[in-house]
Each structure stands twice: as structure tokens, then as C-alpha cells.
Amino acid sequence: MTIDQRIIDTLSSVTTATLTTLLLKRGLRNVWIRGAKPLAPGLPRIVGRAFTLRFVPAREDLATPESWSSPRSTRAAIEAMPAGCIAVVDAMGVTDAGIFGDILCARMHKRGVAALVTDGVLRDVAGVLGTGLPVWSRGVAAPPSVAGLTFVNWQEPVGCGGVAVFPDDLIVVDADGAVVIPAALVEDIVQAAPEQERLEGWIMEQIEAGASLPGLYPPNEENKARYEAAKQGRK
Template sequence: MDASVKDALMGVTTATLTTVLLKKGVRFCYVAAARPIVPGPTRRIVGPAFTLRFTPTREDLATVESWSSPTSTRAAIEAMPEGCVAIADAMGSTQAGIFGDILCARMAKRGVAGLVTDGMVRDGAGVIGTGLPVFCQGYVAPASVAALNFVGWQETIGCGGVTVVPGDIVVADQDGAVIIPAALLEAVTEAAVEQERLEAWIMGEVEKGLALPGLYPPNAETKARYEQSR
């Protein structure tokens, strides 16, 4: 993605993005259940979506041997370009971890920006130790094949209630992960940067003791004062 757009989005919160996308008619953009694996302040990640899809396990398909197949999570990781955000549809399953520490370490080595999933990972301490930003429901012991069957990558998926198309933009921070449709990227980025500026100014007015009615959301008079301040 364009470096200037990425830099701009690195300064925009996911909370702001959900509001901007709502104004543009996109209601389902927030990936439910994808939280930072380490709670608290989290480095924001921005990058194009590299999608992965799991289905419910089937005993003849989801085997330990399947990890060596051409259609495997291992093969998918080797196809991930530097700077992408891997986003995996695990159907919200909490019964197994889709990736463990070795796979996350390989992703980090390849320069993948982060991993987002509506499911779980395994080897929690090891995954955290890789330094790869991970947004998920948590971590468990069982391997993916215990509950899930990996079926492919770089196709349209549903993750945490959001449709994700390869190349959409993923932004994730301590509040979770948001998907920006690729076709709306420039318009959303421009509006989000301006929204951040406006809200920073409004916060300054609140700290001065101003009341909220007419200030947030701003009425015509407030907007005029804001424009004058710029």
C-alpha cells in the first residue's frame, strides 16, 4: 500500500475508523473477538489483508499429515508478502489454536505485520515471545486439526462478523481490528485524519471547561471556531 496512506493510518485509532466507516455506510467493519494477545497499550498495525480460511474439522482431512500438504498453513505463510496482515477465519472456534509459536516466528521473520483471527492461537507464551502482533480470542493447548480444517488462502472470508476481501486494509490496535474496504481507502483515510484533528481540538475545549452540547458533535458555531483555530 502507499506509504503515505499507511503512515496516516498509523496515527488513526480503530475507534475513529469505525465512526468514519459508519458515516460512509459500512456498519460491519469491526472484527468481533479479536483482541491483543497481551492486554493494554498495543503497537498499531496497518497492512493489506492476506486471508486464510478454516472449516470445521473432518477426521479424514484434518490430520497431522495435512500439515505437510501443499494446502497447509505452512505453505500459506510462505506466500505471505512483507507488510501484509494475516487475517484468519476460524469461525470463532475456541477449541483449538490456529497457529503456534513456530509458525508465528516464521511470520515475524518474513516481515508480516501481524495476525488477526476470530479464533485462538496455541503456545501462548511462545507466540508472545516472537514479537508478532497477534489479535485473537486467547490461547489454548490443542492444535488446529483438533477442531479445524485449513482449506486455503487469499479468498474472500468472513472473520468476526466482517467480510474480508484480499487486499482490504486491516488496522488493529488495543481496541481491536477494523477492516477498510480497498475501494474506500483514500476517502476513509482522509476523513479519519481530519476526525482525529477535530477531536483533539474538541478535547482541548473540554479541558478548558466547555459543555458538550454544541461542542460534541460540533454545531455550526463550533465548526467555525475550529476552522479559525486551524
């Protein structure tokens, strides 16, 4: 699950908004995880491989406090998480049962997990924030996970926030949320993303100078030529 530092460095400088545009141009419309918002302001942009976890609806014989000691539990899943991964938790959008609290998040942070992304909610929010683990979620709720969910497995395909996420897909999170880059497209996106950011930066410069949008965003042939000339002038 390790990532080349070049990929991390490149995508750490590219917004999730830009990434959704690039993926849209490649035919992928459904890559933004719905409901996953930064739990705290000011979190940095983070890049990591997806380590997936999956919950299903609570079933009374399985969703019990005793299940926390099972070999197939959130505790066991956390111990399998490699440093640098981003935990992506399919909680089916349930907002009245917290999937993790401060103790589990503290252990994840200690193991070097880069971030937690879920379409569900967390509990013990003050403690979670105190762990230092960056979290993207729908918010918070006091009840434990077993009040509404049954944990079933990890490292299998999941549907988080309406998006299909496979183990080892690349996840990028920032203030705009969480975006999934399919593993097979990572190199293509890494090659294209910096140029897209440069182009949009140049367009913003033109807007600030008073230029109008038609023919500029997106650029027509004339403005493409102007951009290329400006780019050469900066080299």
C-alpha cells in the same frame, strides 16, 4: 500488496475508533472484527493489506496431523505471505483449537508479516509472544488446529469475527481491536481521517476547559466556526 508509505504514515496516527466512525458515515457498520484483541499489552498501531486464510469445521478424514504436509496447508499459506501483510484468519470463532503455535508464528515474523488477526485462538502462547509477531485473537488454547478445524484455503474472501474480509482490504489494528477498510475506500478514508482526529482533539480541549456537550459533540455551526478559526490560528 504494497502500500504507499503515505497511507501507512497517515493511518498509523488514526485510532480504529475514529476509523469506525468515518466508515459508519459512509454506510459501513460492520467493520470491527469481533473477538480479535491484542494478545499482549502495548502493541503498536499497525497498518497492512489483508492476507486471508480460512478454516472450516473439522472433518475427521481431513483434519489430521498428516494434513500439515499437504500442498494446501497453513504452512504453504505462510510461505505465500508477502512482507508487510496482515494475516487475517477465519477460524469461525472456535476457541478450543489453536490455529497457530510458536513455530508458525516465528516463520511469519521471519517473513516480515506485520501482524496476525483471528477470531480464533493461538497455542504455545509463551513461545508465540517470544517470536515478536503482533497478534490479535480471542485468546489461547492448548489443542492443535486439527482438534476442531480443517484448513481449506488462502487469499479468498473470508468471514472473520463476523466481518467480510477480502484479500487486499486494508487492516488497521490497535488497542481497540481490528478494523477493515475496504480497498475501494482507502483513499477516501486517508483523506478524511486526519481532519476527524484534529476535530476530536479540539473538542477534547473544549471539554477539558469546561464546555458542555450539546452543540459541541457533534459541533453545531457556531462551534464549527470556532474550530475553523482555531485551526487557522495554529497555521
